[in-house]
Amino acid sequence: MxxxxxxxxxxxxxxxxxxxxxxxxxxxxxxxxxxxxxxxxxxxxxxxxxxxxxxxxxxxxxxxxxxxxxxxxxxxxxxxxxxxxxxxxxxxxxxxxxxxxxxxxxxxxxxxxxxxxxxxxxxxxxxxxxxxxLPFGATTMLDFYRRGRLAPGEQVLVNGASGAVGVAAIQLAVAEGAAVTAVCSGANAELVRSLGARHVIDYSREDFTLGGPRYDIIVDAVGTAPFARSRLALRPGGRLLAVLADLPAILSAPWQSLGNYSVIAGPVSERASDVQRIAELAASGTLRxxxxxxxxxxxxxxxxxxxxxxxxxxxxxxxxxxxxx
Ligand SMILES: NC(=O)c1ccc[n+]([C@@H]2O[C@H](COP(=O)([O-])OP(=O)(O)OC[C@H]3O[C@@H](n4cnc5c(N)ncnc54)[C@H](OP(=O)(O)O)[C@@H]3O)[C@@H](O)[C@H]2O)c1
Structure with a gap:
């Protein structure tokens, strides 16, 4: 072969x-x-x-x-x-x-x-x-959302919304009843809207960490929104899901989680039950x-x-x- x-x-x-x-x-x-x-x-x-x-x-x-x-x-x-x-x-x-x-x-x-x-x-x-x-992005985000305790009605920001992880992050959050803001380039705005993002931020024009709305969950799939920057855009009790994080960021996550916020980072655990869920969501048209x-x-x-x-x-x-x- x-x-x-x-x-x-x-x-x-x-x-x-x-x-x-x-x-x-x-x-x-x-x-x-x-x-x-x-x-x-x-x-x-x-x-x-x-x-x-x-x-x-x-x-x-x-x-x-x-x-x-x-x-x-x-x-x-x-x-x-x-x-x-x-x-x-x-x-x-x-x-x-x-x-x-x-x-x-x-x-x-x-x-x-x-x-x-x-x-x-x-x-x-x-x-x-x-x-x-489907499985790479979606198993990643099912695991991170589980660890981040995503709940219906929450405000979720996805940084890097047009990659494999990002398109799953948008759709799975929307499926849970969250309101999603997608951060991507202008060229990908239509794509992320079509997947259910309510708001779109063009990263070449606006930095979401410098004031503006705050979020319950920030998904960072690019590595440009580490805790030091994202903290300003998190609500009290907010969680940073650092999908892409370097070793110092992963090692410091437990300390950064001692206060009002949680930082969740590190490798994903892939589960058969998550792929079964992905199959069901895809069959129903919820995950495209x-x-x-x-x-x-x-x-x-x-x-x-x-x-x-x-x-x-x-x-x-x-x-x-x-x-x-
Ligand atoms: N923790 C874990 O176990 C785990 C699991 C899976 C993945 N990851 C990591 O997660 C990262 C994302 O994975 P992926 O597969 O989604 O990557 P990907 O598909 O290669 O991401 C490409 C996308 O990123 C966008 N992008 C690039 N720079 C950006 C910026 N500054 N702001 C917003 N969007 C930007 C690009 O859009 P434009 O061209 O429009 O900029 C492009 O659509 C990877 O680094 C991967 O290693 C970690």
Missing amino acids: RAFVVTKYGSPDVLALRELPYPVPKPGSLLVRVRACTVTSADCRIRGLNVPRGFRQVMRLALGGQAPRQPVLGSEFAGEVIGVGAGVTRFALGDEVFGMSANLGAHAELLVVRETAALALKPASLSFAEAAS PVIDRWFAFEELPAAHRYVDTGRKRGSVVIDVAGEGR
Whole structure:
């Protein structure tokens, strides 16, 4: 089977298309034919070892010194179960599934994934590409909103509203009955309004931290609104969900949470129950896929180059099975 491998950290040029052995599912695992996957901001961070301040050595320890120990990147996918290991009970041959792979490996034609990973049956109303575009942003925001105790009627500001995390942050907050203000460039104002944002702030014209309305929750998916700046725009009891935070910010979060505010940061826990919820919200039309561009499997390095620009809107999908749009 074909897969893209990363032989050393670097630019998208380090991605090489290789023929790898046909994988065999271990007990408790599924073999999935990947029909669509995505290139996420996280894939590009790992490939380039381009991580927030303070994380470089930690990431080398966690991922591998000179190259990722798991050379096949890709976490978000949708596909068909074509093999099951001993003892599998949640899924069966022929099931169409989507979710997060837990240990990367989705930039390949075939993927072995534990049945206990963050997976669910793909809603019939979604294409494989649409399903693959949802879990990264939405599992991130379901986890952050749970930790931030989002409640109906609250005022939520989403900084970085047009990325994969941002488009999920808007829609999931609206689904909870919150009123959303989206911070994005003027070019993306129409997109974020169409997803349910009530107010839009163009970050090139206005700095939301310098006076103006205050919010119960601020989601920072860009890293430009750390606590020192966001505090001025938080109501008493407000929570900063620092989706993108450097190591000093993560380490200081517990101290910053001692007063009137809470700072929530750090890695996300991906849950099967959250992907099930994403499936239900997508099937009902409450959570809409936002796909910026499609690339053929062979064009995966070009997809990395595009995601590296930091300008994508929603998700960048890889059409692994060549099904077209
Ligand atoms: N804590 C965790 O476990 C966790 C989980 C998931 C993601 N993350 C992190 O969260 C961040 C966001 O992820 P993502 O996948 O959403 O990224 P993304 O899709 O690559 O974000 C791109 C978007 O960011 C917007 N943007 C760029 N600069 C901006 C600014 N100054 N103000 C407002 N918007 C701006 C761009 O819009 P314009 O082109 O219009 O500027 C673009 O639409 C990443 O850094 C990722 O590493 C962390």
